[in-house]
Amino acid sequence: MPCDYESLAKLGSIMGSGGMIVMDETSSMVDVAKFFMEFCMDESCGKCVPCRVGTAQMHELLRQISAGEATARELALLEHLCEVVKSTSLCGLGQSAPNPVASTLHYFREEYEAKIAAGEAAAAGHTPPAGGAA
Numbered sequence: 001m002p003c004d005y006e007s008l009a010k011l012g013s014i015m016g017s018g019g020m021i022v023m024d025e026t027s028s029m030v031d032v033a034k035f036f037m038e039f040c041m042d043e044s045c046g047k048c049v050p051c052r053v054g055t056a057q058m059h060e061l062l063r064q065i066s067a068g069e070a071t072a073r074e075l076a077l078l079e080h081l082c083e084v085v086k087s088t089s090l091c092g093l094g095q096s097a098p099n100p101v102a103s104t105l106h107y108f109r110e111e112y113e114a115k116i117a118a119g120e121a122a123a124a125g126h127t128p129p130a131g132g133a134a
């Protein structure tokens with residue numbers, strides 16, 4: 001695949017400042033989303049509430065999911081915040097902050113669900129399902 005603006009746009013992606021991150025199948029997509037949300041949270045100027053509060057809330061929800069402390073309720077709240085922060089933030093930073101979450105939820109939703117299932121199994125005193133502790 002050509003690595004240019006038009007080719008990436010056809011795939012629904014964007015070319016930023018030129019960085020490219022290569023990951024293999026051992027990378028946790030939940031943790032990848034958490035990493036990028038922490039960046040956006042730190043870079044938020046704080047002028048508008050959706051970005052200032054929303055990125056912090058999304059980061060906390062991602063932390064809970066990653067740590068196995070979340071339920072389907074937190075996942076639903078995370079998805080809702082993706083829409084709210086994207087549609088109500090004032091500038092491009094806040095408007096694009098949910099992208100890594102929305103993208104990983106679209107392509108790797110099973111990783112989020114596995115984290116939640118593993119956490120719920122552990123809380124119930126059961127052995128986590130195969131792959132759930134990833």
Ligand code: SF4
Pocket residue numbers: 043044045046047048049051052089090091092093094095
């Ligand atoms: S969306 Fe833009 S203006 Fe609003 S807090 Fe984030 S960086 Fe500041």
